[in-house]
Amino acid sequence: MSGYIAICHRWEWIFYGFGIVATIWAILWFIIIKDSPADDNWILKSEKKFILDSLNPVESPGTPWRAILTSLPVYAIGMAHFAYCWGYNTYLTIIPLYLQDVLDYDTDGHYHTMISCISYILITLLLFPSGYLADWLQMNNYLSTTQVRKFFNNISFFLQMALLLMSGYFKDLVAVIACSSLSVGLGALAMSGFLANSLDIAPQYSSIILGISNSFAVLPGVLMPFLSGHIIQTPSDSEYKTMFFIASAVYLFGFFFYAIFASGKVQPWAILHRQPSISLEILESDVKSQNVSRENSKYRK
Structure with a gap:
């Protein structure tokens, strides 16, 4: 879309257009979103009652910063995110230069605009099915939460690494575009890996x-x-291959670090103790019993 906007209008409208959309979204967010279900006027009263009745108060001891900053599962998520974005930035910055400098491909035309959409179309097509598959494997006890996260994350990183390496060795334009676009598209599998993992290990943090x-x-x-x-x-070709090797090495590092240190279990420092939910009827009965006992004690005296 940005390519067409830049060609058909002016490049400034890329920022104007998305800025306007973001502003409209922010206004709607402040109007619709509330801090608590009790303040939400957009849901039915029966739904609001169901949500509020199902909530139990929890203790809030504060954010355990030391435990978070010394947790290996947290760093596993961070390293995987680092590796993912390194490969993604390689696609954004190195691949276009490689096509232009080594394969003599014009990256300024309409054709390049269409090509740049391929990877995002693949992400859209793979994102939802992979999420449903991850949940299905977990709910049917085929794999544990930890195994699901590691499986989707590492199969994504391995395929991305292999396809990125292949991009540096092909001299055919179509093959390079196919490998690089597929490499980015398969990153959708990692969304069911490291990106969802923070909800597993510490939901409230x-x-x-x-x-x-x-x-x-x-x-x-x-x-x-x-x-x-x-x-x-x-x-030169060899210099671009060096960049592809570095990106593949980063993927490999993220692969092993996440495979070794990632976890799908709630961490001990993230477990909050729920206070018992006490109904109004129980409180009233307790008060009445206390009053009766006080009256009896007075008569005894």
């Missing part, structure tokens, strides 16, 4: 863990331009 994970994820966007600028000088 998942937003904090995802924030830490995103901190790892932005590093490839900072490091890759410096690294590619240092390695790609001529530019």
